[in-house]
Amino acid sequence: MKAELERQLAEKVEEIREAYGEITCRIGAAELLEVGQLLRDGKGFGFKFLADITGIDCGGGVFEVVYHLLSIEHKRRLRLKIKVGEGEQVSSVTGIWPTANWHERECYDLLGIEFAGHPDLSRILMPARIAPVASCSSRISRCHK
Numbered sequence: 001m002k003a004e005l006e007r008q009l010a011e012k013v014e015e016i017r018e019a020y021g022e023i024t025c026r027i028g029a030a031e032l033l034e035v036g037q038l039l040r041d042g043k044g045f046g047f048k049f050l051a052d053i054t055g056i057d058c059g060g061g062v063f064e065v066v067y068h069l070l071s072i073e074h075k076r077r078l079r080l081k082i083k084v085g086e087g088e089q090v091s092s093v094t095g096i097w098p099t100a101n102w103h104e105r106e107c108y109d110l111l112g113i114e115f116a117g118h119p120d121l122s123r124i125l126m127p128a129r130i131a132p133v134a135s136c137s138s139r140i141s142r143c144h145k
Contacts, residue, residue, distance in 0.1 A: 024080075049071075049072060050069055054107075066079060090113060090115050091115070094117075094118060095117075108124075
């Protein structure tokens with residue numbers, strides 16, 4: 001599958017790595033919707049199940065959004081990663097994988113990552129009385145001065 005990903009996504013993927021039987025693709029945020037659509041519908045891929053989205057605060061105002069995909073048909077897992085700067089938006093993938101709805105809301109609520117085009121980007125975990133996270137990176141950097 002790695003060779004097929006390299007062939008079909010050559011211009012859109014920054015890096016493809018295989019370890020422990022799983023593939024990780026790093027792409028630019030601008031490529032997310034096109035790559036996601038191909039991974040779901042493309043012949044030989046079939047990543048129709050989005051298991052999870054994880055947000056990672058890398059520090060210095062940089063975040064990583066990680067999509068954990070599963071192809072039940074091919075019994076394969078794939079990790080899709082994008083980097084996003086503080087205050088930048090990531091395109092919502094709810095139109096490709098509807099389960100992204102709550103996962104994106106969780107990343108928004110806990111890390112302040114915004115998803116453009118999300119149908120209801122509202123808080124999901126934290127109580128309304130707690131101020132929304134402007135950004136974990138800025139809060140952490142203030143703590144370490």
